[in-house]
Amino acid sequence: MVEHYCLFCKAKLTHLFADLGTCPPSNAFLTPEQCDGPELFHPLQAWVCSQCLLVQGPHFKRPQDIFTHDYAYFSSCSHSWVEHARQYVHAVTERFKLGKKSLIVEIGSNDGYLLQHAVTLGIPCLGIDPSAGTAAVAQTKGIPTITDFFTTRLAGRLLDRGTRADLLCGINVFAHVPDINDFVAAMTMLLKPEGVMTMEFPHLLRLVEDVQFDTIYHEHYFYYTLQCVKKIVEAHDMRVFDVEELPTHGGSLRIYACAQGAAHKPTGKVETVLAREDANGMYSLNFYLHFQDKIDAVRFGLMRFLMQAREEGKVVAGYGAAAKGNTLINYFGIRKDLLPYVADASPRKQGHFLPGSRIPVVAEQVIRDTKPDYVLILPWNLKEEISAQLEYIRDWGGKFVAAIPKLKIWSPHL
Numbered sequence: 001m002v003e004h005y006c007l008f009c010k011a012k013l014t015h016l017f018a019d020l021g022t023c024p025p026s027n028a029f030l031t032p033e034q035c036d037g038p039e040l041f042h043p044l045q046a047w048v049c050s051q052c053l054l055v056q057g058p059h060f061k062r063p064q065d066i067f068t069h070d071y072a073y074f075s076s077c078s079h080s081w082v083e084h085a086r087q088y089v090h091a092v093t094e095r096f097k098l099g100k101k102s103l104i105v106e107i108g109s110n111d112g113y114l115l116q117h118a119v120t121l122g123i124p125c126l127g128i129d130p131s132a133g134t135a136a137v138a139q140t141k142g143i144p145t146i147t148d149f150f151t152t153r154l155a156g157r158l159l160d161r162g163t164r165a166d167l168l169c170g171i172n173v174f175a176h177v178p179d180i181n182d183f184v185a186a187m188t189m190l191l192k193p194e195g196v197m198t199m200e201f202p203h204l205l206r207l208v209e210d211v212q213f214d215t216i217y218h219e220h221y222f223y224y225t226l227q228c229v230k231k232i233v234e235a236h237d238m239r240v241f242d243v244e245e246l247p248t249h250g251g252s253l254r255i256y257a258c259a260q261g262a263a264h265k266p267t268g269k270v271e272t273v274l275a276r277e278d279a280n281g282m283y284s285l286n287f288y289l290h291f292q293d294k295i296d297a298v299r300f301g302l303m304r305f306l307m308q309a310r311e312e313g314k315v316v317a318g319y320g321a322a323a324k325g326n327t328l329i330n331y332f333g334i335r336k337d338l339l340p341y342v343a344d345a346s347p348r349k350q351g352h353f354l355p356g357s358r359i360p361v362v363a364e365q366v367i368r369d370t371k372p373d374y375v376l377i378l379p380w381n382l383k384e385e386i387s388a389q390l391e392y393i394r395d396w397g398g399k400f401v402a403a404i405p406k407l408k409i410w411s412p413h414l
């Protein structure tokens, strides 16, 4: 294996954080025709930099290969996610007094799930997203969208035509960009002197504590502590002046940053979160070296359950064909014999097959028709929403199962 170097500080990577074997890109759903062909399996690992403690996946797979027009994730498919975006847009509009003369730029704007709320409020906006399929949907909602990656090259082009942002935001994009220094430099370029940058990303503290190893996938290059993000932002003449802790994706941080010289006053929350990370031992390399044991404990728990259910003649169905489910299914080695199908609400995924495991993705109606004994909820971050939606499995004595942070089996509420 070749040597890998920290994508932020360039130190040589010498310590593994998690090794999940090899698997195809977790969003590369297969058509029936593609099931007759081969699939490329890539190593899936996360390393921790012993110098700056940034947890990162090495550069195995280029995002250009992943975010194509086939990219299956449309943010608007999740109602709770659209609502999350709506609340955010309303909150920042009020806090930073955005109006008809402002400009909101979203990086990773997907199908316009977020910027549509800016359109409703009459605030000019611009989306930037490399995926042509989702960007086309955003355009139909009246959201100007540039189909490209966000780089200093693109920021330079935008500056040339006079585009500068009052608010530059990104939800779950900060972890997806391999050249993090160029990305943050581009944000610095595009922001007005008093402009605000907000980024949301899963918090590594929650990932480790709740064993959310299935959020490790090829599209993710980074798994952040607040301390690491602060270092990266400060290396580009910005500063973090506020942070919020959010329940999304198992526990995320939303940072607020601005130019070093801007007037935004720091809140005490940054120090509070940093102190908590420190108290949990996250500023010592040792913290990162025992995560694999936690992953394998989850693996043994779920596999024991699935094999026992199979031996007893019980049927376990899956729900939620999200990327994180594919990571779990492929690393654990689950196939159709243990999980005959996964139901999902997205019509774009139905009729396709999960990458690697080739388990079929079906409509929810199949659960009603086949009455499985158990429904394994794969996207644990939507556990409440999904178990409420599938409450009817109690009609035939069905139970829910979750694997993470440890095996849990429960009956729907009566």
Ligand SMILES: [Zn+2]
Pocket (backbone or CB within 6 Å): 006, 007, 008, 009, 010, 011, 049, 050, 051, 052, 053, 054
């Ligand atoms: Zn480093």
